[in-house]
Amino acid sequence: ILEKEGPVTRxxxxxxxxxxxxxxxxxxxxxxAFRIVSFDRECRVMxxxxxxxxxxxxxxxKQFGGWDIEHAYWHCRLYQETVTILEKIDAVTIAKVxxxxxxxxxxxxxxxxxxxxxxxxxxGMPEINWDITPGWGGTGKIAKYAxxxxxxxxxxxxxxxxxxxxxxxxxxxxxxxxxx
Numbered sequence: 001i002l003e004k005e006g007p008v009t010r011x012x013x014x015x016x017x018x019x020x021x022x023x024x025x026x027x028x029x030x031x032x033a034f035r036i037v038s039f040d041r042e043c044r045v046m047x048x049x050x051x052x053x054x055x056x057x058x059x060x061x062k063q064f065g066g067w068d069i070e071h072a073y074w075h076c077r078l079y080q081e082t083v084t085i086l087e088k089i090d091a092v093t094i095a096k097v098x099x100x101x102x103x104x105x106x107x108x109x110x111x112x113x114x115x116x117x118x119x120x121x122x123x124g125m126p127e128i129n130w131d132i133t134p135g136w137g138g139t140g141k142i143a144k145y146a147x148x149x150x151x152x153x154x155x156x157x158x159x160x161x162x163x164x165x166x167x168x169x170x171x172x173x174x175x176x177x178x179x180x
Contacts (some may be wrong), residue, residue, distance in 0.1 A: 001051075002033050007044035009037050009091070011160075016052025019023065019100045021060035024075065028107075031078060032109075034085040046089060049096040050105075055121065058103020061130050079104065080137055085088045086111040097121050098178060102160065108139035109171065111146070117163050124160035145170045 001012040012034045013020040022030070037046050050056050063129070067075070086093060086108065095109040097117035102124045109115045125142065127134050143151035146169035154161070166172045 002036070004040075004043070005053050005064045007042060008047065009040065009043045009045070010047045012036075012049050012051050013056055014051040015051070016054065018060060019054040019057035020050040020052070021057045022104050023063050025059040027075070027078060027082070031082040031085070032055070032136070034082060034089065037091060038085055038089050038092075043091045045092045045094065047094045047096055048108065050098070052099070054099030055095070055097040055101040056103075056105025056108060057100045058105050058107075058127070061131075061132070083107060083111045083137060097163075097172070101166075102126055103134065103138075107134060107141070107173075110138060110141040115172045116174050116176060117166065118178045119163050120178060121163040121166070123163065123171065124168045125154045126157065126158040126160070128156060128158040142171075 002016050003010045011030070013026060015026060037043050041084070059089060066168060085140070092114065093112040095112040095115045097109060097115060098121055099119070101109060101121050106123055106125060125134055125138060133139065139151065139155050140156065150169060163172065163175055167175050
């Protein structure tokens, strides 16, 4: 859902029934929305959030079964281009995180200027559990925040960690309660 109110643009990933998992349609919607914002001279702030009680669970891995290698390659390229657009947006970008923030969802926060998260949010890079690698460039980017060893731990073990740990490792600017 893309909403513009004066200088603020909000993009809400709206697939709460699957924790806002990124299927092809939502991935293309993100790409398109970020391109719109990148050319909108009136936009000063863009807020990225997820519908329901979750931010984004990353890729909708069930869609991968029917893909050939070429399709997977182009999908990964779309992801990488989307993150590059997000990083270069002139407006201030804020990821508003509640609930699950894993895989591509976590990678979206790494490309945002600010991250405000609820104290109940859960973070992680679980791609290894599905024999895939992070497609948005997160393996390298997360090391810039948390350091090489912690990045390896999170990427190679694929376990979830708390919002408090995410804040300690500079992945979150501010923790708030869900009501805030």
